[in-house]
Amino acid sequence: MEKKAKKYNLFHTKVDEILSANEFTSADFESATAKEKEAMVETHKSVSYWRDAVRRFKNNSVSMVALVVVILLTLFAFAGPYMIPYSYEEQYRGSMKLGPFEYSESEQMAKQTLQDADAVFSTALMPGSLNSLRKGDFAFRFQGKWYQFTLSRTMRSGYLMIQADEAEPLFTVKEDDFVAGGSYDKTPVAFTVIDGKPTDANVTIITMSKSIFPHVFGTDSAGRDIMSRTMYGARVSLLIGVIASLIVLVIGAIYGSISGLIGGKVDFVMMRIVELIYSVPDVLIVLLLQVVLQTPLQIWFDTSSIPLVRALSTLGVGIVSIFITFALLYWVGMARIIRGQVLMLKEQEYVTAATVLGASNSRIIRKHLLPNSIGQLVVTTCLQIPSAIFLESFLSFLGLGISAPMASLGSMCSDAIDTITVYPYRLLFPAIILSLLVLSLNLVGDGMRDALDPRLKK
Numbered sequence: 115m116e117k118k119a120k121k122y123n124l125f126h127t128k129v130d131e132i133l134s135a136n137e138f139t140s141a142d143f144e145s146a147t148a149k150e151k152e153a154m155v156e157t158h159k160s161v162s163y164w165r166d167a168v169r170r171f172k173n174n175s176v177s178m179v180a181l182v183v184v185i186l187l188t189l190f191a192f193a194g195p196y197m198i199p200y201s202y203e204e205q206y207r208g209s210m211k212l213g214p215f216e217y218s219e220s221e222q223m224a225k226q227t228l229q230d231a232d233a234v235f236s237t238a239l240m241p242g243s244l245n246s247l248r249k250g251d252f253a254f255r256f257q258g259k260w261y262q263f264t265l266s267r268t269m270r271s272g273y274l275m276i277q278a279d280e281a282e283p284l285f286t287v288k289e290d291d292f293v294a295g296g297s298y299d300k301t302p303v304a305f306t307v308i309d310g311k312p313t314d315a316n317v318t319i320i321t322m323s324k325s326i327f328p329h330v331f332g333t334d335s336a337g338r339d340i341m342s343r344t345m346y347g348a349r350v351s352l353l354i355g356v357i358a359s360l361i362v363l364v365i366g367a368i369y370g371s372i373s374g375l376i377g378g379k380v381d382f383v384m385m386r387i388v389e390l391i392y393s394v395p396d397v398l399i400v401l402l403l404q405v406v407l408q409t410p411l412q413i414w415f416d417t418s419s420i421p422l423v424r425a426l427s428t429l430g431v432g433i434v435s436i437f438i439t440f441a442l443l444y445w446v447g448m449a450r451i452i453r454g455q456v457l458m459l460k461e462q463e464y465v466t467a468a469t470v471l472g473a474s475n476s477r478i479i480r481k482h483l484l485p486n487s488i489g490q491l492v493v494t495t496c497l498q499i500p501s502a503i504f505l506e507s508f509l510s511f512l513g514l515g516i517s518a519p520m521a522s523l524g525s526m527c528s529d530a531i532d533t534i535t536v537y538p539y540r541l542l543f544p545a546i547i548l549s550l551l552v553l554s555l556n557l558v559g560d561g562m563r564d565a566l567d568p569r570l571k572k
Contacts, residue, residue, distance in 0.1 A: 199327050210336065248265075344526065367484060376475065430520060493567070
């Protein structure tokens with residue numbers, strides 16, 4: 115006891131010496147008041163999981179640039195076709211094998227014609243092999259109004275010219291009578307103003323005002339605009355990528371969550387099925403499925419009267435067979451990832467509590483397991499999109515994907531291979547769009563992986 119007392123007194127003596135040396139008093143060691151404690155607490159705004167993920171994604175400059183590229187390519191694919199006057203399937207016989215920003219002789223002549231008119235329609239610029247206007251009723255739109263006129267005979271080659279500064283005259287100009295100096299043999303054509311829109315009895319023609327939109331990417335051997343076909347090809351690739359990824363998401367999430375939650379023999383059998391599918395060469399099965407499904411699907415589309423089947427038939431046999439291929443083969447990766455997440459989550463207390471309270475397996479999966487695996491679901495789905503796009507382009511390149519005349523980036527690359535030494539731009543433009551699309555989507559997926567689960571960041 116005496117030793118303890120001596121140590122206690124020695125300790126306090128040392129403390130007093132330290133306090134006196136540093137000019138501390140006993141009041142400095144009194145308990146803080148409630149106001150002082152509150153003043154010391156730094157308050158921060160509560161940040162949700164998704165808000166924090168968005169913040170981390172924004173800090174990733176590479177993924178942000180890739181996201182901007184994806185948005186621009188999406189606008190190019192879906193809004194671009196409405197901004198140019200060309201369709202992916204229309205063939206302009208007078209504009210075959212044009213280079214980027216080149217004009218055909220007919221387009222050059224139409225440009226000169228526009229110097230003396232406010233709008234012009236040229237039979238030489240009509241899509242298709244027949245460059246003439248048959249006799250009958252026609253309608254066109256000019257300065258917000260619809261006009262109708264009748265041709266009493268077939269106009270095989272010529273122009274319909276409109277000049278707004280006069281009393282709305284409409285002229286027919288034969289191409290043979292066109293003179294470079296600007297003189298025309300103008301034959302008036304009677305016309306009337308239409309109230310509202312033209313009827314089905316009138317054939318609508320499209321007039322060109324002030325300028326002729328160039329073929330920015332050039333044209334192919336059939337006279338089809340490459341830029342328009344590239345836009346539609348990018349649209350097809352994006353749609354297939356998104357829909358196929360959603361199919362993989364649904365099948366893989368359900369399969370993996372059931373396998374992981376039930377466990378035991380069920381999990382063993384289900385995982386052996388996954389390994390069996392993994393062991394089969396993907397490319398071989400994809401090619402076999404494409405060949406085998408072509409004819410049965412076409413017969414089904416032609417004979418079925420079900421509205422859903424008729425809607426699928428508009429997509430084409432190639433696109434539907436690609437969806438079936440993904441539904442049969444490409445969900446195994448998603449299933450494995452979700453199974454791993456479920457094996458980890460099912461040991462949590464809230465899952466145990468739900469089980470004790472009598473919740474069914476389906477409710478536990480829907481309400482507890484899948485919502486807490488949302489990060490992995492989003493990341494895996496985003497990374498599946500470029501894989502689906504690449505597979506579709508690969509199959510279309512081999513001639514097993516999109517059917518003509520629908521455009522696909524892969525089929526466009528395949529068509530351009532034969533003329534790559536003469537017309538390299540035919541391969542260059544769709545290949546660049548495809549490469550940018552796949553690369554940007556992969557970078558966005560990597561950024562989302564790092565943002566949603568920072569532990570996976572390397």
